[in-house]
Amino acid sequence: MPLDVVRLRVLVAVARTGTVTAAARELHYSQPSVSHHLARLEAETGAKLVQRVGRGVRLTEAGRLLAERGAEILGRLDAASAELAAHVGLRAGRVRLAAFPSALGTFVPAAAARLAQDHPGLDLRLMEAEPPEALRLLRAGRVDVAVVFRYGEAAPEDDGVRLVHLLDDPGLLVTPAAYGDAGDLAAYADGPWIAGCERCRAHLLALCAEAGFAPRVSFTTDDYVAVQAMVAAGLGTALLPRLALSAHRHPGVRVSELPGSDRRVYAATYGEPPDPPAVAALVAALLPQEDA
Known part of the structure; x- marks a missing residue:
């Protein structure tokens, strides 16, 4: 039986907040509604996902596994929604960027200004994150582009992560x-x-x-x-x-x-090419400019 997206959101919220009460508050549901969704999800999957601990709940191993995968699935769904909005002539939509601190303090603001000038309808969201965390956010669909750096001795990135070289940083x-x-x-x-x-x-x-x-x-x-x-x-x-x-x-x-x-600085995207128009526009704005 296919998993219900609403019930996945409930499980992910419980995993993130730690209690049914906090999850209900975050989702604007009643506590009985959250408990009902969890019970139905357990029935659908045939797995015990949560355990009662005192007045709270604790995720089982199966619950943690499904919550982790669910967060990735929901992130990709949210990203797909934003991509569709941005696809209409780049006149609307949202694009999200994670970058390490010294990138945010140097070339990223100029790139953001170029993007705003060329595509004023796009809503750019910026987040600070070091490369490992930025790549986790990228794979989970919580950002669309990650500005990362690599040294020569670093292990290759996982399959699905595509890198565009931006600059070398001595x-x-x-x-x-x-x-x-x-x-x-x-x-x-x-x-x-x-x-x-x-x-x-x-x-x-x-x-x-x-x-x-x-x-x-x-x-x-x-x-x-x-x-x-x-x-x-x-x-x-x-x-x-x-x-x-x-x-x-x-x-x-x-x-x-x-x-x-030297370290090499890249714009990382995730998934099969081509990139959505909003993502491609952001990566293009990050590239060094000829008149810079």
């Missing part, structure tokens, strides 16, 4: 300005380091291994403003991409480019 060694010449990685082998997101940290470890040492990471933060402030205060050395320094440059740091430390 890596910069960031040291306190008071130290004088920044030197190379090996010069800071014995000192503390400041690491960033999961992909950036893995890249730093790989570069340091090539230089013959394992860095002592004393601080971890995704905030490139905070990273530079800590470096300027003498708390450690860091590796940052040029985009981060373009978005914000602390006067108390010195930088030097590290050969072979």
